[in-house]
Amino acid sequence: MKISIRYLVLAALVVFVAGCAAPAERFKVPEPIKPPRAPVVSDGDDALFSGGSGNAPGQLRRSETPTPPTGGPAIAGLDYSGSSPELDGEPISANLESLPLPAFINEAFGNLLGLNFQIDPALERKRDLVTLRTPQAQAPNDFYRLLVQVLAAYGVAVQWRDGLVRVYPSTTSASSEPPLVLSGRALPDVPVSHRPIFQLIELNAVRIADVTQWLRNAFKLDGLEIVDDANRNAVILYGKPDLVAQAADAIRVLDRPYLRGRVSTRLEPAFVGADELARQLIDVLNTEGYAAVLHPRQSNIQAATIVALPLPSANTVLLFAGSSDLLDHAVAWAGAIDRPNPVAGGDSLFYYRVRNTRAAELASTLNGVRGGGLARGPVRSARSSIDINAPAAPPPSAPAQGSAGTADGESGAGLGRGRLLVDEPRNALIFEGAASEWERMLTLIRQMDRAARQVMIEVTIAEVTLDEGEQFGIAWLAKNNIDRLGGTLTSGRFGGGQVDDGDSPSSPSGLTYLLDVAGQTRVELNALANDNRVSVLSNPKLMVKSGEEASIDVSTEIPTIASSTASSQQTDGTSNILQSVEYRRTGIILNVRPVVYSDDRIDLEIRQEVSEALPVASGAAIQSPSIFARSVSTSLSLRDGSSILIGGMMQQSETDSDSGVPWLKDIPVLGNLFKTSGTNKSKTELIVMIVPYIIETDAQAEEVTRAITRRLQSLELPADWGGADSDSERP
Known part of the structure; x- marks a missing residue:
């Protein structure tokens, strides 16, 4: 009984220890990187003129001009006698009937508003009757302004200073009140004193005569004098502080550039001279009914809404207009006028x-x-001068009668003659020829002058260990569980046929592939990794420009004997052997060349090679390792973000082993009684999954970089690294 209990305790301890054992770490295949999709740029003029094409050479160029300074918003002419008090409280409803003027002032300011006030002695003798009714209650501030207006009709002025309302006879009548003036500048500070003052105001933009003439006509106020100071280009005001402040506000309204220069732009014609462009533009705008004038140089400008100032020395036309819409309309006409003359002769640069x-x-x-020839693809180098007058290729033989074009069905249409130069240090083109030919060719140049689209290629190279009854690893994937994940599965075999499940003995051998199952394939690879049946050899990612070739080379150079010859020299009676050694690369080599089309399809040319050096067998005649290589080369077309899974590169090995009692198992014949012999067979399949992504912008490339960085625990990029704001102003 004691023995049974001992065994039970031992068994429980074993189970407990086994339960505490840490589970083996499971391998997980990296998730796919999905960069943000960029909108497809439409073809045609919208794509041609987007992105600041106004600075493109060979056409009318428009640039910004300095903007005249303007002040902040303000209003002049509202208050003659200083600022108004800030009042609060309940709304006031008044019903004052035929009160003498002094009694009206006392009731309104003292009783209703509760303000401290002072009445000029001259008003104490007035017996004018005042009536004021307000059917609707008004706020205290509004009621105060209403009292000021009512008293102004009786020749009484009201002034608020330092918490005191001063009521005194006005020196002007209500009919002589100056007009309300809107200004773009703040009101000036005036002295608190009631004594007459002098104030000198220097003019910044206009002449003295323009200001004083307007002031003398508009401000017919007693006690205000206006004096010109031609030496300083200034105006001297003399009078009471309230009148001087009002006149100063009006001067600041007038002292500004004329409104005809509110907005402006600079035009640089490409085909028409500056004088000719300005003259024709003014003629067109006048015909449309706009008041457009050509700048008269020395004399004053007449009333106009658009002014054109040609600068022939700089080949520039300055346009001034009263509104942005009118300026844009004039620029549109300038672009229509600035065209090459097809009947004019002569060449230009x-x-x-x-x-x-x-x-x-x-x-x-x-x-x-x-x-008239055909360009057969990009050229890596070019001559610094290409003469268009010379034929691009020897003229082909004349086609048979009744045929058209070249023998291969392609033809090139000549667009004219000229001379095209390549400025390689500055990566520019120089064209010598007629302006009309350059204009026709410029549209094609702008369409071609676009950044090549880039492709980020994600490659997963894995080695799958197959069961004894399985013939194709990809067939196993297609047979097991992928259909449970939903979606469609397209499978095939390079060279014809379909992927078989491997159970039929007539299943053909060869390279298999699966399309558009990137996510599903990862699920199955993860399941295999959990069972220790898959080993991911490499998961590289690389970026390549469309039309260029990219390669990944993770290999080791292995020395191999290329040839052996007997030398004429001997050592101890034995001829020396001369061996030629070559180094061969073994490992993983991937070459990919993508070509991106406008509909976001990607053509891929893929070449994959996985090789390894086998150990040299003992006693071999040639002491050089054998190279075991598996390679695949194909060309296919995929959508952006779709995938291809390539498999069928098989490797099978067989290993004989024996184990037994040392020394005794090596005895001939009798040793079989002391050992166990066995044969281990293993079969692996190399699979390659390729997923291409189209990268349109720098922001997408940076997002992909961050997605890759987030997988690395020990690498962290700064928060402001490569942000979208950092390169938004890049040229």
């Missing part, structure tokens, strides 16, 4: 800075189009 590609490649393509 035109310069174009290529922004997004190589100028030599553009020149090579244009040479084929303009010269």
Whole structure:
């Protein structure tokens, strides 16, 4: 009984220890990177003129001009006698019937508003009767302004200073009140004293005569004098502080540039001279009914809404208008006028800075189009001068009668003649020829001068260990559980046929592939990894420009004997052997060349090679390792973000082993009684999954970089690294 209890305790301890054992770490295949999708840029003029094409050479250029300074919003002419008090309280409803003027002032300011006030002695003798009714209650501030207006009709002025309302006879009548003036500047500070003052106001924009003439006509106020100071280009005001402050406000309204220059722009014509463009533009605008004038240089400008000032020395036309809409309309007409004259002779020089590609490649393509030939793809190098007058290629033989075009069905239409130069240090094009030819060619150049789209390629290279009864790892994936995940599965075999489940003995061998199952394939690979049946060899990611080739090379150079020859020299009677050694790369080598089309489809040319050096067998005649290589090369078309899974690269190995009692198992014949022999067979399949993503902008590339960085626990980028704001102003 004691023995049984001992065994039970021992068994329980074993179970407890086994339960506490840490589970084996499960391998997880990296999740796919999904960069943000960018909107597809539409073709045509919208794409051509987007992104600041106004600065493109070879056409009318528009640039900003300095803006005249303006002040803040303010109003002049509202208050003759200082500021108004800030009143609060309940709304006031008044019903004052035929009160003498002194009694009306006492009732309104003292009883209703509760303000301290002072009445001028001259008003004590007045017996004018005042009536005021307010059917609707008014706020105290509104009621105060109403009292000021009512008393002004009786020749009484009201002034608020330092908490005291001063009521005194007005020196002006209500009919001589100056007009209300809207200003863009703040009101000036005036002295608190009631004594007459002098104030000197210097003018910044206009002449003295323009200001004083308007002031003398508008401000017919007793006690205010206006004096010109021509030496300082200033105006001297003399009078009471309230009148001087009112006149100073009006001067600041008038002292500003004329409204005809409110908005302006600068035009640089490309085909028409500055004088000719300005003259024709004014004629067109006058015909439309606008008051447009050409700047008269020395004399004053007459009333106009648009003024054109040509500067022939700088080949520039300055346009001034009263509104932005009117200015944009004039610029649109200027662009229509600035066109090359098709009947004018003579050649000109035109310069174009290529922004997004190589100028030599553009020149090579244009040479084929303009010269009547065909450009057969990008050229890596180009001559510094390409003469369009010379044929791009030897003229082909005449086609048979009744046929058209070239023998292969392609033809190139010549767009004219000229000379195209490549400024390689500055990556620019120089065209020497007629302006009409340059204008026709410029549209094509702008369409071609676009940044090549980039492709980020994510590659997962894994090795799957197959069961003894399985023939194809991909067939196992297609047979097991993928249909449970939903969606469609398209499978096939390079060279024809379909992926078989591997159970039929007639299943053909070869390379298999699966399309558009990126997420599903990862689920199955994860399941295999959990069962220790898959080993991910590499998960590289690389960015490549459309049309260029990218490669990933993770390999080791292995020395191999290429040849052996017997030397004429001998050592101890034995001929020396001369061996030629070559180094061969073994490992993982991937070459990918993507081409992106306008509908977001990607053509991929893929070459994958996985190789390893096998150990040299003992006693081999050639002491050089054998290279075991598996490679695949294919070309296919995918959508942006879809995937391809390539498999079928098999490896099978067989290992004989024996184990037993040392020394005794090695005895011939009798040793079989002391050992166990076995044969281990293993079969693996190499699978490659490729997922391409189109990268349109720098922001997308930075987002992809951050997505990759988030997978790395030990690497952290600054929060402001490569943000969208940092490159939004890049040219």
